[in-house]
Structure formats: C-alpha cells, structure tokens
Amino acid sequence: MGIALVWLRDDLRLDDQPALRAALQRGLSPLPVYIHAPEEEGAWAPGAASHAWRRRSLAALASELERRGSRLLLLRGPTLDALQALAARTGAEAVLWTRRYEPAVEQRDARIKRDLRQIGLHAESFNGALLFEPWELATRQGDPYRVFTPFWKSARAAWRVPATWDAPARLPSLAHADLPAGERLDELMPTPAPAWDAGFWQRFTPGEQGARAALRRFIDDALHGYAQARDFAAEAGTSRLSPHLHFGEVSVRRVVAEVLAMGDAIGEADRDRFLAELGWREFAHHVLHHYPQTPDRNLDPRFDDFPWAAPDEALLEAWRHGRTGVPIVDAGMRELWHTGWMHNRVRMLVASWLTKHLRQHWRHGARWFWDTLVDADLANNTQGWQWSAGTGADAAPYFRVFNPATQARRFDPDGAYIARWVPELAGLPPPACFAPWEHPEPARRLAPGYPPRPQVDLAAGRADALDAFASLRRGAVQR
Template sequence: MPVALVWFRNDLRLNDNPALRMALEEGYTPLPVYIHAPEEEAGWAPGAASNAWRHRSLQALDVDLRARGSALHLRTGPTAAALQDLLGEADAQAVFWNRKYEPATQPRDAALKKQLREQGLRVESANGGLLFEPWDLATGQGTPYRVFTPFWRAARARWRLPSPWQAPVRLPACDVAAPVTLSSLGLMPKRDWDRGFWDAWRPGEAGAREALEIFIDGALRGYREDRDRPDRVGTSRLSPHLHFGEIAPWRVAAALEQARNAANAAEVEAFLRELGWREFAWHLLHHFPHTADRNLNPRFDGFAWATPGAGTLAAWQRGQTGVPIVDAGLRELWATGYMHNRVRMIVASFLTKHLRLHWLHGARWFWDTLVDADLANNTLGWQWTAGTGADAAPYFRVFNPVTQARRFDPHGEYIARWVPELRGLPAAARFAPWESPALVARLAPGYPATPMVDLAEGREAALAAYRSSGD
C-alpha cells in the first residue's frame, strides 16, 4: 500500500479524525506525524500551560496509536523542511491534515498545499475541529456576522452533524527513523508549576470521552443556572479537550442530542448554544484576523488605556488585588490552569474597566496560563468584556465584582477555597472584607485591608474614559 503522511496538529485523536479517515479510505498506509514549530505561530506561540497539556496529549495519542500497531512520529520545524524529510524517508505519495484557522497558520498551510501539489503529491485538508467552516455562514448581504444571535440562528437552520467515525482497532505499521523524542520538544515547564493541574485533568482522547460522559450524567442537569456558579461543578470542562481536538465538537453535540429528553431539552439547547459561541469566535477570527492583536471596533483605537503602575499588573496576575472574587479566580488559574467562565468575565472586567488596562495584558496572561487557551475564544472573550469587539458588552457595562460574587458564589465557598486567608470570616464578610475592617484585622490579617482600586472610583474613571473616546 502507498504511504501517506497524516499530519496531526490540534486534532489529537483517532476517532472522528477526517484526515486519518481519508487516508485509510483511499487505500494509504498512514504515517502519523506531529511537527513542533511554535515559531510559525507568529506572535501567538502556545503558552506554558498549553504546552504542558500538549505534552501529555501527544503522549496519550502515541499510546493509542501503538495499541493499534502504529506510532506517532515527531519532528521539529521548519514545517516545510520536516515534511519534505518525512516524504523522502517514507517514500510517501500523499499528505492529509485537518485545517487550522489561526491568522498565521492559514497562509502557511495554503502555501504548503500548493508547493506539495506542484511536486505531484496528493494533498488534502479537511474540517476536523468545527461544526461549520468559518466561510460557510454569511449575512443576507454576504458579509461576516458580527453579532452572535443572528449567527446562531443561521447555524441552527443549517444544523447537520457529521456521522461519528470509529478508527480501526488495527492500523497498518509504517516506520521511519525517530530522531526526535517527546521530552526533547521542551513542552514541560522548567519548574514543577503544573503539578496541581493533573489532579483535575486527564489529557487525551480517553480523558475527553470521560469528561463528556461525566457531564451528561451529572452537570447537564441544571446546566442553565449552575454554569454561572463557580462554587458548583456546573460546567462540562470540555474546553481544553475541544481545543486540542481530543474530541470532535460534532461528537459532543451528537451525545447531547442523544441524551435530550423532555426534562433536559432546555439544558441541552443551552449547552449547544455555548458550542455556538465557540463557532462564532472562529468565524470572527477568520474574517477579522487582526483582532488577535487589535480592536475590532476602531472607535477604541485611541482609547486612553492606563499605563500599568509598578506591580499593578503582577498583583492582578497573582490574585493580590484585595478583591476576593478576582483574587480567587486568578489563583484558581495559577493552580489548575483553568478559571470558571463567569469568573473570567469578572476578572477581565476588573482589569479593563476598574484598572483600565489594555485587554491584551489580560489576553496574554490567559494565553500563557490556561490549558484551554484558544486564540479565537480568548480574543472574543477579552474584546467582548473590554467593549472593543463584536457583540461586545457596552462600554457602560462594568461588572461589580462584589455584586457578582454575592450572586454567583452566595456562600463565599469559591472565595474561601482559593483565598484561604478569608476562610475564617463569616460568609457575608468574604465578598467585600474592607467593609469589616475590625473583623479582617482579627481574622484575616494577611489579606489586603483595601482593594488596589476603589471600586466606585475605578468605575467612574472607566466610564469617563469610555465616554471621551467618542461615539
């Protein structure tokens, strides 16, 4: 049988893998390949938390391949040279891959496809990560959607899930020299910063399937309400698995549809809508690739962002702001590589509104510390909160972190877990400890007596700056 390279990227699974399926169905012996070339991601090379996850996911993929008689072959970039070397070593006649949609990788992949086809090779790419290609949905005027609701309405009108596909239990062996080892890629943190991550996560395809099953059997019940409660297990926790392609979004959607009944139909629809936001994020990044670094709404290009003072940004990053719900979220992020979505909005609003720091400061920190760091979702989330992007929160929407904490962490349990200095306080005093100075001095002396910025003053300063930016 002729050999085909199957080039893995953020599609680290065997089931529901269109590139692998194409290679097999067209009669090729697949040579699974991963090429590490972070320098080709332009200014958004994967961060430390993503790399730590990727190390374990690649390891899991190789184990799955070896159980089927194959193996994952690792190389380092430049990608074009690595592919040429592998084509020669394996005497391969074809290359298959699943598409990526980042601004840096789309033109690179298009150039590679053209170059390889000119060499007489069979080269095919497929959609391995989205329910809709970013170019599949458009407004009645043929322009990209910039508002989620009509985008989602159009998506639901064209809702067609691909059929699930199970990889064969045996794959034909195809071996070449293996000069690159996983450890040599340098994906692991230089110090043991990530050790707390793996109590909560299981990277790899099996871990993704397990997370989906746990969600359907548990948190799906009450999802609409509980998804906003950081003190509860109310979300799917599928985001890193989806980001690394350890499970296909259509597999997730199909499982939810299969579980749908009269009692949970509204919960299922609410979760599918969240998958829709993921699709919308990639739709936007494809059509507006500059938004990873610049405002979508040019009105804010001259906005008077504050200059970070000495230690201000570091205090926010490490959860030392003196605002308990903000500090809890950022400490959860540092300890687990994850932050609850509701809290992400709160800490982002605090940074961009109360501190009035540019959203890129936050986006870069999330990019380096989140295990589910996804360029499209990260960009959409930060620009939404800052008010500079598509479907954005209006500039006058400033999350009050105390009100948010009282509403979504009503007993202060999330705060107590991640800000242990405040555990000794009564629950009612955990949300705004500066309102109970004597109590804090006695029971929580290690916590800041006041927030790094007065919340009312910070809000008014933000509103004034936004108003002055012009309509």
C-alpha cells in the first residue's frame, strides 16, 4: 500500500479530517506529520500561549494515533525541505493538508504546493476549518463583504447542512515504511519552566477528546439560554470552544451538525445566536483573506490620520496586568493572564478602554492578546481589535465608548466576576465594586491595595476620545 503524507497544522484531529479522509479514499496509508517551523509564519508567528496549547494538543493527537495503530511523526522545518525529504525516503505518492488562511501562510503553502507538484507528487489541500471558503461569498457587485449582516444573510442563503466524516477505529499500519526517528515533543517544544501556564489547564483540556467533551458540555448545559447568558461574565454561558476550533481539534462542521441535531430541543433564538457567532468567525476569515494588510493596518484608511496618544509604556503595562483601577477591565486582564482566555463581552470592554479612554493604538492590544490567548487566531484577533477601535469592517462607531462601570453593573450585577479575578475587591459589595473611586471610604478601608482611581477619569477619557474623532472628521471635511 502506498503512502500519503498528511501534513498537520491547525487541524489536530482525526474526526472529520478531510486530508486523512482523502488519503484513505485514495487507498493510501496516511502518515501524519507535524513540521515545526513557526519562523515561516512571518510577523505573526504563534505566541507563547499558542505554543503551550499546541504542545499538549500534539501529545493528545499522538496518543489517539497510537491507539489506532498509527503514529505522529514530528519534524523541524524548513517545511518544504522536510516534506520533500520525507516523501523521497518513504516513497510517498501524495502530500495532503487542510488549508490555512493567514496571509504569510497562504503564500508559503502556495509555493509548497507548486514545488511538490513539480517533483511529481500529488499535492492537494482541503477546507477543514470553515463552513465557507473566504472566496465563496461576494456582494452583488462581486466585491468582498465589509459588513456582517449582509455577509451572514448571503451565507445562510447558501447554507447546506454540513456533512461530517467519522474517523476510523483503526488506521493502516506504517510498519512497512522507512520512517525517520523524528523529533521528541519535549525537545521540539519544551515545557516552560516555571510552569506559567498551569492555570490554563484548570479550565481547558487540549486535544480532540477535550474538544468533544467541551462541545457536549456546551450543548447540554449552556446552549439553553445562550442568547442571554452569553453576555454575563461570571456565568458559564459561552461555548469556550474557540481554542479547540482554532487548533482544529473539532471541526466547525461537526459543531454545527451537533447543534442542529438538537432540533426543537433548543430554542430558535439560542440556536441562531450561536450560529451567528460562528458566522462572525467566518466573516473574520473572509475579511482577512481579502484584506491581508489588516493585521497591521487600519481597514478604514481614514484612521491612518487618527491622533492616537503617544505610546505610554506605564499605561500599557498597567493595562496588561490588570492594574488600571477599573475593576471589570482589571478582572478581564487577570483572567487572561491566569487562564489564557477572556470572556467575549469583557474582551470588548478591555479593548474599548485601551483604544478609546487611553487612546493607545489597537496594535498594542492585538499583540498582547496574540501572545497570551490560547485561542489566538489572526482573523478573529484582527477583526476583534479593529471592531473595538472603530477602524475595521463593520466596526463599532468610534464615538461608541463603553462605560466600563455601567457595563459591569449590567453584565456582572452581583460583582462575582470582579470578586473572582480581583480578590482585593471581594470585600466591596455592589455598587462599590463596580467603581471604587465613587466610594472612597469603603474602598480605602476594605481594598487599600487597589488603585484609588482609574488611569484616566471616565468622563474625561470619553470626551478626549470624542474630540480626537471630531478632529479626524474635521480633517476629512477640509480635504
């Protein structure tokens, strides 16, 4: 039986794995291979939290493959050299993989596909990450979408119930193949010392089994009432599937299929709201593909002249580590630091604080999230930060400045989220815990170690942001 190299990247699963399926359908023995070459991803090579997750996900995948009679081969890059050498050594007939959509990776993959075909290998890529390829949907004029609502309306019109594929219980043996020893995982991606990521694994279990368990838990517990509960920071009201989807430990088609299989057992509002959140993920990839400059540049060129404040390292460092003096912002940043994840509503609040009240450029926040989030995805990260800053596709208007104290009162009404992540405020009851500076006496007495006031006054910061936006508009009128 011939061999097909199944080149794994952010598709670390066996279930509904199109490259694996294609190898088996061609009558070939799949040889799963992961090639470590982060330097090939350009300016947005994976951050520390991503490396921590990937290391555990690869270990889980290796165990799943061994259980099925196969193995995972780990190699170092350069990727093209590694694939060519492995194909020559094993006599492989094909190299198969699922597509990625980051600009640097797309360009690298296109070169690899061309070069592999030139030496006579069958090289083919598949959609294993999205419901719709980024180039499949367009406006009536043939242009990319820049607004979510018409994008999602078009996507739903083209909707087909996704077909999924179950991984086989056994895989063909590779005993006949001349395989290199490969790299050891602990040498390829060493475990950090000290274990700064320990808090991550109290919340998440990387790997395919962890992903399926998270999906089942979401459907059983959080999908009911999702439309409302998803906004409340202290509740387990979101799916928390984002890192599993990013690393491809579960396919989005599998997620959709299982949600739809619930039928009338799930309310229409809850189902549609969750599917729309997956739609935002699709939209982010659509925008990134068509506007590959956006991880570093404003999609809306008007903001190229926006008067951002000069970078202030003291302000940025306090924001990064949850010492802004704004409890809901500090809670979110500490949750991120300890768990590698942050509630979506709070992500908007911390981003608004940085880009509106502090007027620090959104790139500062995007880079920090990129290094600290376990679900750091270039499309979603870029879309989220440009949306919050008002500079991107379907963005929040710049003049929409979230009041973090008001948002905390609404979405953390009993202060449980703040108390969990800012324990020095746990003794302050609502409403003092939302805005301690408005209650100076109990704050001094019960939370003496917490900043006595925010980095900037909320009203003054909002006014400065609106003045900056007004100056941008005045400049546009003058031109």
